[in-house]
Amino acid sequence: MGADTVTAGTDEKVCVEHLFKIFGADPQDTIRRIREGASKDQIYADTASVAAVADVSFSVAQGEIFVVMGLSGSGKSTLIRCINRLIEPTQGRILLDGNDIVGMDVEGLRRLRLNKLSMVFQHFALFPHKTVGENVEYGLKIRGMSARERREKAVRALEQVGLAAYADVPPDNLSGGMQQRVGLARGLAVDPEIMLMDEPFSALDPLIRRDMQDELLVLQQQLRMTIIFITHDLHEALRIGDRIAIMKDGRFVQLGTPEEIVANPADDYVSAFTRDVDRSRVFRAYMLRGDPHALSSDTTIETALERFASLGRETLFMVDEDGRPLGVVRRHDLERGGEKTALRDSLIDDFPSAQGSQELIELYTACATGLPIALVDEAGRLEGIVDPLEVFRLLGGGSEESAEQASASAASGDTERSAIQTGPLEMRRSDHG
């Protein structure tokens, strides 16, 4: 099961191990029942205890956006509040930078919240008796920072969310989206290492929500915080998350990258969510990467035809000495036209190309040419090709084969994975423009 999936990393920022939060009279008994496999409803019926978080383990890497997605009552809000101990966990360990915060004394906990953690709330939780600027200053004020210094920092944080002009306005005068920007600025002003976001965009209109998601991704690109993000919206989770945990009845049903979850839902519960996901926005070109078997620029027509025959391909790319694609050669062009003397003459240099990190939706126009799509790396070198038919086969989704292939490719392929981990945001930015 996904519940025990702990992705070990060298740069783990947050690590949660076998966390339980039980609301009820006899928590130890409830934990025993959970270990024996009793369901949440069963436990509630038997003992009137609620197992809000039941044996959850995960770890979040430095700079990662980890999304917990679940419906109301799944325990996701309880989980995030356990991480800064607004709610006391019943059992388990929560390691921040390797230090267990469960059982930490009040003063240590307070200092941790003051210096490392920050939180953004669903209903903004702005202080109505303070101005926007004073709200943003709050975390700095209670650190004892001087009025001028914290004002400067607050204005800088407000600039980041585009609201510097509103510093002296009461928050009630702002719209919902703007209020949450203030909430975000308040969280950012303290330069947190870990940002906890409890359904921050759920109370906003869909369009504003999208803007805010984009904005968060842009900010994250600069700031590289470790973000734990709660949502009930799978689309939001897929857009934002580097990894996603699907939570149900206090447990993680599945934990994986967006691609893994869409391509290979762990059970019916998850697939009920993923069914109406726009796969073309989740899957990326690298998932369909095929070996290029590229021809070099000095290949003769004869050797080329031999290659075509031996590979059973209809098209092949030609690359220059540096591995940059020069164009595509079609087999039937070579077979038909005998008058050409050099391979270069039948080269189609108007070929479609894409980067591995691009979403499939951006490949549609490229697919329309009928030619294979060249996947190029940042230096412009050919690293693979995508067969247009494969794009539609993967998007069609129904076929088990392509789904498995996709998830296998998402799970394996070290280079692509590392690319995703190091630069998920640059990639995603490409479509937000």
Place this chain on the structure above:
Amino acid sequence: MADQISDYYTLPLDDWIEFFVKDWLVPNFRPVFRAVQWPIDQVLNGLEDFLLWLPYPVFVVVIPLIAWRVAGRGVAGFTLLSLIFLDLLGIWRETMVTLAMIVTAVTFCVIVGVPLGILAARSDRFYSFIRPILDIMQTIPPFVYLVPIVMLFGVGIVPGVIATIIFALPPVIRLTNLGIRQVQAELVEAGLAFGSTRRQLLFEIQIPLALRTIMAGLNQTLMLSLSMVVIAALIGAGGLGLTVFTGLGRLDVGRASLGGIGIVLLAIMLDRITQALGEGGRSKAPGQKGSLTRVFKGIVQGSKAYNEKS
């Protein structure tokens, strides 16, 4: 015909209480109660002297100005007319004594009540302990504790103020508790999530947001203390209460009515002004200074205006 228990035996509770108060509480704790009396005495005398020292014209200019700054033109006009009228009735001195008593009582109610209310809001156990006491304080007829108060504190204006404090204290405790408990959980969470200490949470978030409710409690306390000053006259407190009380004793309807009118006018003035203070807590834009500052501004402007006039 004897079919009631009381025909055979009556519980001598009255004797027990008499014994408890007269033979144990009074001889053993009199110094303690005397000590309690001291700060009240100081504040009351200081205030009374100040109010009686204050030249009448200053009063008539400054108070309506405060009312104007805090509560608007209507209340200011009413206050001005009332003050002139009170003087016309020839009960100015009594009014000032009553005002000093009330302000003293309310001050001590706030000093005692707000911290108790905060404590009650923070601890469910303390709240369940203090709740029945507040219920008793609010339901017990004030006449009942006038006698022990006389025994412990003697007669006079200070014991009258003490009786008033006991009578008027519950609302400010209750509403402070309520106000703090009513602060949205998410706001408290936000405060905690950023690492506030309990003190910072209290002063930065809880009290400012509860201020309006606390002011409503203060207003209630003020009204209760106004109604108590008449009764306090029974144990020697002076002021308007005494005017009513002597009028009552001599069946002098006119004199008693004067006292009554004085109290009513005072009540309306104080009520409108303090209510506006509470409203101000709600409607003021954050960043602007609080209503109390506006009051001081009002005083400053008033005194300037007075200086210019004279």
